[in-house]
Amino acid sequence: MNILKIQPLKRRTFLRGAGTCLTLPWLEAMLPRTARAATETPQAVPRMGMFYFGTGMNMRQFYPQGYGNDAKLSRILTPLEPHRGDFTVLSGTCLEKGGGHGGAYPFATSIAIGEKQSISPDQLAAKLHGKHTRFPSLQLSVRRGTGFGSQILATISWNGQGVPLAAENDPQTIFNQLFRPASEQQKAKQSDEFRQRRSVLDAVLSDAHQLTGKLGQTDRHQLDQYFHSIREVEQTLSREIAWQDRPKPQPDMKGYGDYERVVAPEGNGKFVYDTYGKLMYDLIALAFQTDSTRVVSYVVRTELAGGVYPEFGVTKGYHELTHHGNDPKNLEELAKVDTIYMQHWRYFLDRLASIRDGDGTLLDHTMLGFSSGMGIGHSKDQLPTVLSGGSGLGIRHQTHLKLDDNTPLSSLWQTMLEKMGVTVEGPFQDSRGTIGELVG
Incomplete structure (x- = not known):
């Protein structure tokens, strides 16, 4: 059923019978059609702790x-x-x-x-x-x-x-x-920190990649783990930048x-x-x-x-x-x-x-x-x-x-x-x- 096609109930709607007259409590059906559409139940997401x-x-x-x-x-x-x-x-x-x-x-x-x-x-x-x-x-x-x-x-x-x-x-x-x-001052400081961290990450990755060809298998594995950690830091930084203005x-x-x-x-x-x-x-x-x-x-x-x-x-x-x-x-x-x-x-x-x-x-x-x-x-x-x-x-x-x-x-x-x-x-x-x- 399309909720937008349903006419809203009047706020002063009564139930009549057996000689009585009772005012209905507030119901969502009394909202205007557009307002009811906005209150449709959102899809729930799972959480865990x-x-x-x-x-x-x-x-x-x-x-x-x-x-x-x-x-x-x-x-x-x-x-x-x-x-x-x-x-x-x-x-x-x-x-x-x-x-x-x-x-x-x-x-x-x-x-x-x-x-x-x-x-x-x-x-x-x-x-x-x-x-x-x-x-x-x-x-x-x-x-x-x-x-x-x-x-x-x-x-x-x-x-x-x-x-x-x-x-x-x-x-x-x-x-x-x-x-x-965050205040505007905090946002500006945060932006400067983002740029500095990005520069440091770029420099570290550049130096690390130059070492790869000079290392044995065990050291390469160790370096791969290091690269993984760097990528995690990069992802965290990218997330912080993406959410900064939200x-x-x-x-x-x-x-x-x-x-x-x-x-x-x-x-x-x-x-x-x-x-x-x-x-x-x-x-x-x-x-x-x-x-x-x-x-x-x-x-x-x-x-x-x-x-x-x-x-x-x-x-x-x-x-x-x-x-x-x-x-x-x-x-x-x-x-x-x-x-x-x-x-x-x-x-x-x-x-x-x-x-x-x-x-x-x-x-x-x-x-x-x-x-x-x-x-x-x-x-x-x-x-x-x-x-x-x-x-x-x-x-x-x-x-x-x-x-x-x-x-x-x-x-x-x-x-x-x-x-x-x-x-x-x-x-x-x-x-x-x-x-x-x-x-x-």
Whole structure:
């Protein structure tokens, strides 16, 4: 049916009957034909997020009781009850190269700490979807940078050369990058920087090409990798130039926090995690809503350091609590902290579910996978793995799904990539294939 041919209803349309007269509420059908055409439902696009919770969780109070849609949620997961039907807890996931405190390294690649990494799933998705957005992907973390070389890795994103991509942890900086318009002075400075970077790239490539004929096979291979890195820098530069004059989106910030006064984790003693955590999740929602990016990675909690904050009201750091020694108090406080993180996760799901997107909500068209590099007792199996959202993309949720023992975590990433429209050539990491129960 052509909506332009439908006559609009009058605003003062009444329902009459049984001696009553009721005014209809506002309906889209009351809009003029041209206005209704402008409000036709836009086609939704898929989004994905990968989230890392360092140092595992208290798995004794994590898994739901029973399986299937009616499984009873555990203490830690009880905050997610309002979103039953939009998430699935996956029991049986394993990270073969995980366990201990190096689990952030293989989390997205299945490659152990100390070995050459490969491209992470988020960056495979960014290759396909990044050409449509200002930012191919966002790397977020509670800790800035990469942390590469240490166990406190701040990122789970790796480029095609296995190089870690630095994460940002300051909500104000991220907000400005996404939404703050550049001044004319900033634009002029940016243009000068673009020209300088282009000149440097041209000079470097010219010198490097002259070396090619003088090198052996091993050195040529090394140089090819170098050229690949240079091309990535060129592509990034070209993207920045292409987007320089396009206005940034200006989202409606009613109901959102204050990004002007937020204190980052490296700030002063006024830092409050509850405020910070919600601002970071809101930024992801806003980035997805404005199609600034379709791919996000976020290290919510790093290994070893941090993880608890004064307002949590516990007596020890998170890492110390995980060495619980079966002490009931330690296990109780560990579960308390994990529950607080799930309260923030519910806040995130609430936000996404409140945003209309295409023929559903932002949550319907966004897949969010979280897990850790270890289970309880620093093991590599029994990971706290949950997939949320994506019902509009074909994800079939069932609250609690029992997988075969030692199912590689990479099977979840492969499942998400498939729903992002990414074609995986040949075997994917150590995956056994997509999780059919989620997509069948």
